[in-house]
Structures are given as structure tokens and as C-alpha cells.
Amino acid sequence: MDAFLIALEQVLSLETILWIAIGEVLGILIGALPGLTATMGIALLLPLSFQLPFAPGFGMLLAVYCGAVSGASIPAILIGIPGNPNALATVYDGTLMTAKGKASLALGSAVLASFIGGILSLLALVLFAPLVAQFTLMFGPAEKAALALVGLAIIASISGDELAKGIATGAMGLAIASFGVDPFTNSLRIPFPELFRETPLSTGIGLIPVLIGLYGVSQVFDDLKRLSSPPSEVHLQQFTETFPSLKKLRSMWRIILESTGVGTLIGAIPGTGASIAVFIAYDRAKKITASGKHGLEPVGTGCVEGVFAPEVANNAVTGGALIPTLALGIPGDSSTAVLLGALLIKGVVPGYQLFQQKMHLVYAVFLTLFLANLFMFLFQLKGIRWFAQVIRIPLSYLLPIVLILSLIGAYAVSGQGFTTAVYDTALCLAFGLIGYLLKKGGYPVAPLVLGVILGGMLEENFRRAIKLAQGNYFVFFTKPIAMVFILLAVVSVVLSLIQKRRSARLVKNSKF
Template sequence: MDDLLAGVAMIATFETLFWIALGSILGIVLGALPGLTATMGVALMLPVSFYLPTATGMAMLLSVYTGAVAGASIPAILLGIPGNPNALATVRDGHAMTRAGQAGLALGSAAVASLVGGVLSLMVLILFAPYLAAATLAFGATEKFAIAALGLLIIAAMSEGNLLRGIAMGALGVCLSLLGSDPFTNAARLPFADTLASTPFHNGIELIPALIGLFGISQALLDLARLRNTAGAEPVARIGNVFPSWARLRSMWRVFLESTGIGTLIGAIPGAGASVAVFLAHERARKTSRPVDGEPAVGEGRIEGVIAPEAANNAVTGGALIPVLSLGIPGDAVTAVLLGALMIKGVVPGAALFANDMPLVYAIFLGMGAALMAMFVFQLLGVRLFPLLLRVPLSFLIPCVLILSCVGTFAVDGQAPIKAGYNMAVALALGVVGYWLRRAEYPIAPLVLGLILGPMLEDNYRLAVKLAQGDHLVFLYSPIVLGMVAVMALATLAARGRR
């Protein structure tokens, strides 16, 4: 109890609350700008945290993190452009809701979902962190390969009715992800390898520039074409109801719980990542949501399609803290920076932290809770504000989106003009490719999913076989993999049976 009070004392200061508020606003803004990620936001504020007390600094970084995860949904809903990979699965229903004049409702639901997902996963973190951390160690290359393969199955759901095209796009994404260098030997894996090996092509196609190109730039080009055809302004967006009704929220308890569960679990497994979690959560919501009179199906602008990925991505934040705090193992780039922030302060995460410095552990938990509250408050304040963006004439909005997209790609690499220039070229090239693909009605989301899953599939397959001394059947020996396959099969059959 004394520990808890000491933790409260570290967080409940004016200074800490000020930095949490600032971090949260910054996080939401960065998250909403296309291409700027949570990792960049946290890395940007890392030097500031050096000058703050440890608990205050961590709370500030966590508020940037949670803010950036939630903020990404704003452009996804309003413009159809995810701010960063966290909002990849929010685009489909969120943007459809905006087109149906429900921008306010979509943003409000996203805010509620972010809060619920974040708080529930924080509770899991507080109550079960040491046990879950031990459990996540059971997930090795074999199991992560199975998760990635599971991710591939979602392509079917994302194909917007044309399975063959969806699979083709997914395969193209996987192929593009293989370009660059061999992840194990660093050898160049490119056409004209001799000449291109010492150029930025060696980095292959990175996710952020690809995302900006395929979603941001191609969307701008589509809008441009539409502008020429109609020459009229967008219909003025109505904000409408901001909150779903209490009864409607209650009817979605299952979506909330399942998405939070998926997010927390995937977040806790080092190296699995939010992008897979949001797609899985969206797919589960599509499977479990029953038709409601007067509402479209999930995937065509239904509130569940926003709630599920937004609850999942903020649940990932709580999950991702589990291995960092209890094992000192960062699962992704953001938590690596958080770990760095702790280490620089002389705080060594792991079992010793829980044994020796419980006040700091409580302070971190409380800081995370305060960060989630701040995120919710600022998102709600923005709900009536952000849709005003849609009143901006397209002829002005398109250049702005294009410029911001370029800034986003450039910023990924700070002051590295060559790599940044290369990334910008990748974004522009994929923007044009994405424009033509979308005009020809090929779905874009499977392509992005292929890009994300490609390296995960390759790395984990090769590592698993290497660890099994060359046995390619290693995947059949893992009880976790077999269990996952069984659950998937049951879920699919059950869904069929109900129909």
C-alpha cells in the first residue's frame, strides 16, 4: 500500500500532468499526420525525458505513444488515409461512415474504443504481467510464423468480393517485401545486385513510404481525377451524433472484449506487431457481428468495423509493455525506445524492477492510465473539430495531403537526405501504382498486408528451420501452432454452421 501511495505521489504532480497533457496532444497530432509514427514521436521526446524525473518522463513518453496510436484513426476516418500502420484496418469502415455523413460518430466511437482497449489491456498488464511474460516466451519463430500465416488468411476477407484479385495483391505485397537485402546474411537481394547493393535500394521497400504512397498519394490522385470530373465541391460533412447510444455500445461488448484480447496478446508477443492485431480484430468483428436493421455490414461502414481495430491497437500498447517491463525485452520499435529511456535513467526492467522498485512500477502503470485519459479527453475535444477538415475544398486539401505525405516520408529518416529521397521516390512510385490499381478495382489492403507479413513469414520460417537443424516439418511439432490451427478451423466451421 505504501508503494502504491509512493507511486501516486510520483504521478499526481502538476509537472507530470502537464507533460502527460502535452505528450498526448503531440502524440495525437503526430499520429494524425500521414507517415509520422508513434516510434518517431517517442524518439522525438526521448531527449526531453532525460531532464524529467523517471516516472514523469515515462508517463510523458507513454502519452505520446498512446496518443499517436489513437490519432492515426483521424485521417483514416476522414480522408481514408491511415496516419500510421495502427489505423490500417480502420480505413474501410471509418471512411465509409464519413462518406455516409457519420464522421462524428466514427471519430467518437474510435475515441471510446481506444480508451476501453487501452484501459482493459492496462488492467491485464497490472494483474498478470509476470505470468503473461513467461507465457509469451513460449512463442518462438515457429509460432510467429503461424501467426503471420494466420494473417494471410485475412486477405480473403479484405478482398472486397474478388478473392482472386485479393490473393494476387497479397502475393505482390509479399514479393515486394522480399526486395532489398537478405535478413540473415545482409547480401543484396535485388536486380543488378552489383550496382545497386551500395545504394539505398539495399533497404528494400519500407512500410511507411509504401503506406503513404498506396493510401495517401493514390487517394490524392483519385480525388484529383474526381475533381476534374465533377468540378464540384464535396458535400458539406455533417458531424451528426458523436456517441453511439449506450444500448448500442452495450450490444458490442463482445467486439470490445475480443478486440482487446487480440490486441493485448499480439502486443505481448515480441515481434508480432499492431498491424496484424488490427486486421485480426476487424476480421473477428466481421465474423461475429449480426446484421442490424438500417445499418450496413461490417466492411461497408459499420460502427463495429471502427471499434474493433481501434480497441485492438490501443490494447497492443498495454500488451507491448508486458515483455518490456517484466523481461526487459522490447517487442517493437516503440517499446525499444521506452526501454532505452528507462536504461538511460539507470532503471533496469525485469524481475528485479518488480522486486526492488514497486513505487516506480505503480507510477508507470498510473502514468499509463493518466495518458489514456488524456488521450480520450483530447480526442473528444477534437471530435467536433476534426470533421471541419472535410469542409476544406478538395482543390486545397489535395495539395496539402500530398505535401504532408512527402514530409512524412522525409521525416522518417530525419536528416538523411539520400535515404529520405529514396523513400519519397518509393512513396511516389507506389502512389501512382496504387492509383492505377484502385482505378482498376484491385484492393489495396491485401498488398499492404503482404508487405507487412512478408518479412515476418520469411524471417520466422528460416529461423524456425535453422533452429530445428533443417527440419521443415518443425511447424507440426508445436502444440501452440496445432492449437491455433484447430481454433481457426473450429471458428470457420462454426461460422459456416450458423449460416
């Protein structure tokens, strides 16, 4: 109870509320701008959160996450371009509703659905995260190393088109994480140690410059090719606060519950994300409404049901993805990977210890997530007219601001030391270039980020496990939990291979 009261005191302070509100507005704006992702938004605001205490800092990042996921529905509905992949499935019925002159109802439904999805998944997070964390008590070094491998294997197999590329970037992330000082022997692990011993490189490669570079700077380089495409034309209608009726909401109870379940569950599986959840939820809603019974309109005809299902699901992912992040230290998607990085930078190590010793921080996360959802609902509702205008902002104004924010963000992390600050900024720029080249070569960036985050955990536990097993490298196959994790990794890789082969065959068949 004391922990809850401490958290409540932190969260209900003016500072926290203000930063959550700022994060929410920025999140919605980022979500509403096609091409800018929630992950990039969180990465750009990491340096600001670094300067703040835990509750306002992490709350602001959570607000950006919720806002960006929800804000993506605005361009999806109004112009048929999803702000980010979270709103891919909202496009179908959203644009049809706009064409019918029901844009207000579509936007209102999306906001309400996001709020419902967000709050229900928060409940799931509150209920399940402590239970999952308790499970980690059974983990020794072998299990922890296997868990880190599972996270990497799943994210490598799911992100991007080709498994080999995901594995390669994941391994690259691990290699980057190994730069600096060896945690067991204190020996330097950098190229040309005689030359760089006295430079900031000897302390390794910081997480924030890597994150900002990979998600902020590389986005700028990548978007240069879109500069000459004109900004979207939005014919703004007279927006009103229109919601589906209570009767309609009651009739959609199954869609709401199933979409929440799908979103939370998919979100909780490490390496997945909202883009998968929204299609499953949309598909389920299609099946539920196919009969046209209980006053439900068939999904795909431009109806509230078709907007509600994916929007409930994508915001349900936010709570779901935080379950493994907080309980196991394995992120649910790329956004939570950055959030995990933010936690680690703040010195908060996820797992059972967090729930046992720093429960006030866990409560603070729950409460700030609730506030973020509440603000998302209120701000989107009241500001829909202005947020919709954002779509008109041309890239030529956005990209320079993103670039300078990235550079200054990386600089600000070290705060006072000029040399370290310039080193961090140069790292950020270098990783921006690496991210851009990887994207050009078709390599996914998310496994690299996860490799950098999990590298330390993997190495420490792997070496400890082998030492405890007296040099037996097969120790991972002798422990049941570690074995289950390894099987999970293998299953995820095999499943993704089957799925990719099947979709490639479908594409091939559709050409003929």
C-alpha cells in the first residue's frame, strides 16, 4: 500500500502531469504524420526523459507511445495513408466512412476504441505482469541466457522479409554491446586499445546515441527520397465529437473483447507488434459481423465495427507489450525495446527484483500509463481538428527538425562534458548512417537494437552458466525452462519461415 501511495504522489504531481500531457500531444502529432513512427518519437524524446525524474520521464515516453499508436488512425481515416503500421487495418473502413461523409464518426470511434483498448490492456498488465515476474524466480543464468536468445530469435524472425538478415543484424547488435569493458575481467574490448584507451570509446557504446541514430537520423536519410512528393491534401470536414451510440457499443461487445484479447496477447509475445494484431482483430471482426446479426454491419463496408476492431487491438498492444518488458526484460515490440532501454538507462532493471524491491516504480508505470490513455482520449477528442491539419505539414519542414533534435538529443545525454557529448553525437550520426545503409540493403533495424539491449544480459548469463556447468556447453539442453525457451525460439523461426514461404507462393500465384 505504501508503494502505491508513493507512486500516486509521484504521478499526481504537476510536473508528471505536465510532461505526460506534452508527451501525449507530441505522440499524437508523430502518429498523425505518415512515416514517423512511435519508436522514433520515443527515441527522440529519450534525452529529455533522461533529464527528468522517473515518473515524469517514463510517463512522457509512455504517453508518446500511446499517442503515436492512436494518432496514426487520423491520416488512415482521412487520406487512406496510415501514420504508421499500427493503423494499417484502419484504412479499409476508415476511408470508406470518410467517403460517405462520416469522417467525424470514424475518428470519434477510433479515439474511443483506442481508449477502451488501452485501458483494458492496462488491466491485463496490472494482473499478469507480477505473475510473469514471479515466474522469473525460477531462472538461473542458463535460463536467462536462453531467454535473451529467444527474444533475439523471435524479433529476428519476424522483422523484415528475410530471416538471415534479421539474424545478421541481431548478431551485429550483440557485437556492438560487447564494446567497452569486459564485465568479468575489466579488460578493454575496443579496436586499437592503445590508441583509444583514453577516449570515451573505452566506456563502450551508449544506448541512447544508438537508438536516436537508428531511429531518428536514419529516418531523415531514408525520407530524403520522399521530399519531392507533395504533402497530402486534406479536405477537412466540419469535425464534431461523434461517437457510436451506447446500443452500438453494446452490440460490439464481442469485437471489443476479442480485439483486446488479440492485441494484449500478440503484444505480450516478444518481437511481434501491433501491425500483426490489427489484421487478426480485423479478420476476427469480419467473421463476427459476417452474419449481420445483432445490429452489426459487415466489416469492410465502411462501418464503425471495421474501425473499432483494429483500433482497440493496436492500443491493447501497448499494455500487452509492457508485460514481458517489465516482467522479463524482453520487449514486446521495437517501441518497447526503446522503452526498455529508457528503463535500463534510469537504472531500473526489469524482472522479479523490480516487483519485489521497487514496487513503487511499477505502480508509477501503471498509473502513468492510465494517465497517458486518459490524456490520449481527451486530447484527441478536443483537438481532432488541429491534429488533422498536421497531415499537411510538408516533409521539407519536418526532416530538418528531426535531424537537429536527434543530434542535440544525443549531445544532451552527457550534459556537461563537451568531449563526451560530441562523441555521443558523432556516434548517433554514425548509427544513423549504419541504420540507413541497413535499410537500403533490406536489413531490419529492430534486431540490432535488441541485440545492443540484450547483449550484456546474454553475455553475463551465458558465461556464468557455462562456468557453473564446468565448461559444459550443452547445459542449456539439460534445464527444462531453458529447453522450453530454446524450443520457443526454434518454433518461432520455423513458423516465420513457413509463413514467409506461404506468402511468397501467394504472391507468385497472384501474378499468374
